[in-house]
Structures are given as C-alpha cells and as structure tokens.
Amino acid sequence: MKKIYLVLIISAALIAGLAAGTFGLSRFVDEDASLPLLKITGDVRNVKKITGLNSIKDMQAGEGSIKNNRVAYLKQVIESAEPFSKYNSVIITSYDGTAVRLDYDDVKMSRLALDPQDGWNVMDPDHPAGISIEMIEEIILVSQNTDSCYEYGMDIISTDKNILRITPGQAYGKTSEYLKREGDVYTGGNAGERQASMYSVEKILKIEDLLGYEVFGSIVVMGRDGNILYADHSGYIELEDNHFNYADSRAEGKIVGDTAGIIIDAPSGSIMDAYHDLKYHIHRGEKVMLIILDGLGYHQYIYAVDNGYIDFMAEASSVKPAVSVFRPVTNAGLAAMFTGKPPAYSGIDDHDKRESLIPTVFASVIEDNTKTLYVEGDIQIIKTEIEPELNTDRDRDGDRDDDILEYSISNMDKGFELMVVHFHSIDDMGHNFGDITGETMDEIKRLDMYVKELVSMWEGYVVVTADHGMHSTEDGGSHGEFRYEDMIVPYIVFCPGDKDYLKE
Ligand SMILES: [Zn+2]
Ligand SMILES: [Zn+2]
Incomplete structure (x- = not known):
C-alpha cells in the first residue's frame, strides 16, 4: 500500500513540475486576471468561479496559513457555492487531467491554497492524498441522494416508469464513464487510514452509459429552457457545470440546454397534436x-380502465399515450395544446406565465370565421384571442365541473364548429x-360520463386529452x-362515424 502511495506522490511531483513548465511561473502572480480558474461545481446552486485571491478574501484561514495568507478553508469555499443537497463526496480535478474523489468529511477541514508554482491546491496535513492534487481546476460536489435536488438533476423516464434521476455531481462521479478509475491511494495520518481514488475526467456520455443498457427507438428530450427535441438515441449528454445539455449532431447539432429529462421508448403522440388536429378538422369543414x-x-387512465372506472372512453376510436x-x-400544457409549439416558443413554461408570444389556435379560427366556444372554469388561465366563457359553482355544490357540463350542453345546438371544454x-x-x-377514481368515473354526454350530443370529432398528469406525494x-x-397523458379521439355503440 505504501508503495502505491509513494509512487503517486512522486508522480504528483512530476506533474507539478510539468504543469509549472506548461503554464509558466509568470502566470502565478498576484494579479487576479492571470491566475488559473478554479471552479466549484457539480451539485451546487451557484457555480463558483474563483479567479483570484479576491474571490476568497472573506474566507481566509487566518493564522498558520501558508505563503502570505493565500489560504482559505475549503469548507467555506465550497459552501459559498450553495450545495443543493447533503453531499457525501467531492471530486477534485486537476489541469493535468487527473482527479481524486474524497469523502467530504475528510476534506472539509482542509485548506485551499494558492501557490505561485502549483496553482490552487488542497492542503491538509492529515491527508497526503489531498496534497497530491495540485493545479486544481474543479472541485465537484456529489450529492448522496436526489431528494432535494430536483431543480438541477435530470430524469430518464419511459411511458410507464421513472428509470433514473441523476444529479450533475453524480454523473461526474459515475466512475465507469465520467471518471476513469486509475488506482487507489491509501493514507495513514492522524485521523486513521483513508482512501482516495484516482480518476481521469470525461464529460460527454451517451444515454446507455447512464442506464447501463442500450436504448433503441425514439426519444424525447426536454430542457428547462422549454425546448423539445424528438430524436433517436444517437446524441450525447454533456455535463456543463451544474447542469446537463443534450446535443444531437444529426439534428443539425441541436442542443437542448439544461436538460430536464429524456423519455426513452417515447410515445409518438404529444399534447401539441391537439392544435394540429383542431386545425385539420376545421380546415376540412368538420366540427x-x-x-x-x-x-x-x-x-x-389505464388503472381506471382496468378497474372499471372508465367504460366510455375506453371505447374511443383511438386511445394513445401522449407526451x-x-x-x-x-x-404550459394549455399553451402547448393551443399553440402546437413547445414552451420555448410560446414563452409559457410554468404556472406564472399567461401570455403567449405566438398566436393560438383561436387566432386562426377568428380569421376563418369558425364559430367557436371555449368553456372554462372560474378563471381564465392563459390569455387567448377568444375569451373563454367562465363558470363558477353556480349550484353551490362545491363543484364547477357540473356547471361546465351544463353550460356546454346548453350551447350544443347553437351551431358551434369548434368547442373547447376544460374540466378541472x-x-x-x-x-x-x-x-x-x-x-x-370516482371522479374519473364521473368525468367519463360527462365525456359520454358531450360525445353523444356532438356531431363531429372529439379529442380528449390532459394538460399534465399527477403523482402521489405524502399528503395527496x-x-x-x-x-x-x-x-x-392519454390522447383519445372519437370519430363521428364510430358512435354506433352509443345507440344501445
Ligand atoms: Zn392542470
Ligand atoms: Zn394541478
């Protein structure tokens, strides 16, 4: 064990020598601009870029510091980047392409120092392996879980499974790909024996590298920037600081920035199809x-069908999963259905956005003089070119959907060519x-009956879908x-010719 350790210290000395030669001693003067960049990244809210001593001047470690106070407590430097989870390890990478992974508890009392010859380095008398990392380029935090880091991680799902949630730090720490394990270092020291592993860094990988098996078929990639990419599986996941990007060279190099998730074996349907289906039928003169x-x-939907809560919708001409x-x-869901475009185009990507940057389907029906009725609950959710008819709980039974149904039925014979009805x-x-x-499920059963009433009265096509789904939490x-x-979500189509079973 001691032998390996010695070898590494010797090689570290060589690396330091080489690095000093490469970068030139003159680079490490006290002017911030000429100092090597050190990034605190991975599972943090604010990627911290330490360009010089000014960046850490409030964190100086005080007495006992080395080389004119050019030292800060590593813990303070790391916490200034606002780690978003309880982390259990840090990966320290070097400009020479090597990296070391350490338990956070082992290094949080270490000091970050700036040395004129070695650049940034971690100093800890109890941890010789830390000292072997000089010319530090990045300190990457790796979360031990994904519970509180939803805003920063990436999910890989299929139509019926949440397959993987991973944070950027965890992806860096995926030893099989991002970090190629090159050996282990064992140290003695005052705090007992500790282990550090040596890695080399790689920041690009494929979906199968994360999943451990090959992916076939089409995928859908969605970014927090509101972009959606339909692709095959040939693109790359790129790690950039505290987030992922997805890049597909075959889709004209299109990149989905800050990737929120990837759907594998993706359904071909989307709720955006509603826009195109409405326009298609309207242009053909069909209601x-x-x-x-x-x-x-x-x-x-599937559970409700399997357990007898949905009878009617299961008989539709077509029922498919849609994204x-x-x-x-x-x-965001309504905007996607009404504009036929991803949130990046409408600008409506969350529940605090109301105004679309692009026209909705209602603009084109105004142009075409299509007689249209849009029936809503008690508030207008996003702005549309046609005002929705709002419905309060008129009969005061604690429910608006019966009022929405009643209003819609009372307007069935008024010659509308397009109706949009939103139940809540x-x-x-x-x-x-x-x-x-x-x-x-009882509510779904009731709404199945509402759909039946509307479909049976409507002389035309009916599309039934949802803006989004629902998952369980601790309190609902x-x-x-x-x-x-x-x-x-389900995407259900009733064609006018297929309603014979209604007559039974
Ligand atoms: Zn909703
Ligand atoms: Zn909701």
Whole structure:
C-alpha cells in the first residue's frame, strides 16, 4: 500500500513540475486576471468561479496559513457555492487531467491554497492524498441522494416508469464513464487510514452509459429552457457545470440546454397534436371538440380502465399515450395544446406565465370565421384571442365541473364548429387524495360520463386529452416534475362515424 502511495506522490511531483513548465511561473502572480480558474461545481446552486485571491478574501484561514495568507478553508469555499443537497463526496480535478474523489468529511477541514508554482491546491496535513492534487481546476460536489435536488438533476423516464434521476455531481462521479478509475491511494495520518481514488475526467456520455443498457427507438428530450427535441438515441449528454445539455449532431447539432429529462421508448403522440388536429378538422369543414381533463395521467387512465372506472372512453376510436411538456403544469400544457409549439416558443413554461408570444389556435379560427366556444372554469388561465366563457359553482355544490357540463350542453345546438371544454375536478381530487385513490377514481368515473354526454350530443370529432398528469406525494398528489405520472397523458379521439355503440 505504501508503495502505491509513494509512487503517486512522486508522480504528483512530476506533474507539478510539468504543469509549472506548461503554464509558466509568470502566470502565478498576484494579479487576479492571470491566475488559473478554479471552479466549484457539480451539485451546487451557484457555480463558483474563483479567479483570484479576491474571490476568497472573506474566507481566509487566518493564522498558520501558508505563503502570505493565500489560504482559505475549503469548507467555506465550497459552501459559498450553495450545495443543493447533503453531499457525501467531492471530486477534485486537476489541469493535468487527473482527479481524486474524497469523502467530504475528510476534506472539509482542509485548506485551499494558492501557490505561485502549483496553482490552487488542497492542503491538509492529515491527508497526503489531498496534497497530491495540485493545479486544481474543479472541485465537484456529489450529492448522496436526489431528494432535494430536483431543480438541477435530470430524469430518464419511459411511458410507464421513472428509470433514473441523476444529479450533475453524480454523473461526474459515475466512475465507469465520467471518471476513469486509475488506482487507489491509501493514507495513514492522524485521523486513521483513508482512501482516495484516482480518476481521469470525461464529460460527454451517451444515454446507455447512464442506464447501463442500450436504448433503441425514439426519444424525447426536454430542457428547462422549454425546448423539445424528438430524436433517436444517437446524441450525447454533456455535463456543463451544474447542469446537463443534450446535443444531437444529426439534428443539425441541436442542443437542448439544461436538460430536464429524456423519455426513452417515447410515445409518438404529444399534447401539441391537439392544435394540429383542431386545425385539420376545421380546415376540412368538420366540427371538432377538444375536451381537456385537467390532471389525468395516462397511468391513471389505464388503472381506471382496468378497474372499471372508465367504460366510455375506453371505447374511443383511438386511445394513445401522449407526451405533455416541461414543466407539466396547467399553463404550459394549455399553451402547448393551443399553440402546437413547445414552451420555448410560446414563452409559457410554468404556472406564472399567461401570455403567449405566438398566436393560438383561436387566432386562426377568428380569421376563418369558425364559430367557436371555449368553456372554462372560474378563471381564465392563459390569455387567448377568444375569451373563454367562465363558470363558477353556480349550484353551490362545491363543484364547477357540473356547471361546465351544463353550460356546454346548453350551447350544443347553437351551431358551434369548434368547442373547447376544460374540466378541472380530476386535478383537484388528485391534489387532495393522490393519483390512484378511490376518491380520484370516482371522479374519473364521473368525468367519463360527462365525456359520454358531450360525445353523444356532438356531431363531429372529439379529442380528449390532459394538460399534465399527477403523482402521489405524502399528503395527496402533485405534478410539475419530469416523471412519467406527470409527463404522459392519454390522447383519445372519437370519430363521428364510430358512435354506433352509443345507440344501445
Ligand atoms: Zn392542470
Ligand atoms: Zn394541478
């Protein structure tokens, strides 16, 4: 063991010598601009770029410091980058391409020092392996779990499974790919024997490298920037500081920045299809109705069919899973259905956005003089070119959907060519009771009957879909995350000729 350790110290000395030769001693003067950049990155909220002594002047380690106070406590430097989770290790990479992975507890009392010859380095009398890392380029934090880091991680899902949630730090730490393990270092020291592993750094990988098996078929990649990329699996996941990007060279080098998630074996349908289906039928002179069942996930639909809560919708001409948009919340979902474009185009990517940057389907129906009725609950959710007809709980039974149904039925014979009807109670029940519970299923059963009433009265095509789904939480349900329960919804089409069974 001691032999390996000695070899590494010797090689570290060589590396330091080489590095000093490469960079030139003159680079390490006291002018901040000429100092090598050190980044604190990985599972942090604010990637910290330490360009010089000024960046750490409030964290100086005080007496006992080395070389004119050019020393800060590593713990303070790391915490200034705001780690977003409880982390259990740090990866320290060097400009020479090597890296060492250490337990955070082992280095948090270490000091970060600037040396005129070796650049930034970690000094710890109890941890010789730390000292062997000189010319430090990055300190990467690696979370021990993914519970509190949803905003920064990436999810890989399929239509019916949440396959992997991984943080950038964990991806750096995936020893098989990002860090090629090159050997172990064992040290004695005052705190007992400790181990550090040597790695080399690699920042590009493929989906299969994360999953451990090959992926076939089409994928959908969605970014927090609101972009959506439909692709095959040939692109690359790139690690950039505290987030992922997805790049596909065959899709004209298109990049989905700050990738929120990837759907593998992705359904071909999208809720954006609603826009195109409505326009298609309108242009052919066919009547069409869009029924939005707020918060009905595809998994809830399947459960409801399997357990006898849905009879009618299961008989539709076509039932398919479809992909919602990120973030899967009402505003973003409605905007996607109404504009046919991803959130990056409409600008409506979350529940605090209301105004679309691009026209909705209602603009074109105004142009075409299509007689249109848009029936909503008690508030207008996003701005549309045609004002929705709002419905309060007129009969005061604690429910708006019966009022929405009643209003829609009372307008059935008024010659509308396009109707959009937005029901809300499945989402309400999902939030209160969870996605797969008796209460929510009873509500789905009731809405199945509402759909039946509307379809049986409507002389035209009917599309039934949802803005997003719902997943269970400790106290009910929620949505807005990149997970199959929220992202995959049913897309159901009734054709006018296929309604014979209604006459029974
Ligand atoms: Zn909703
Ligand atoms: Zn909701």
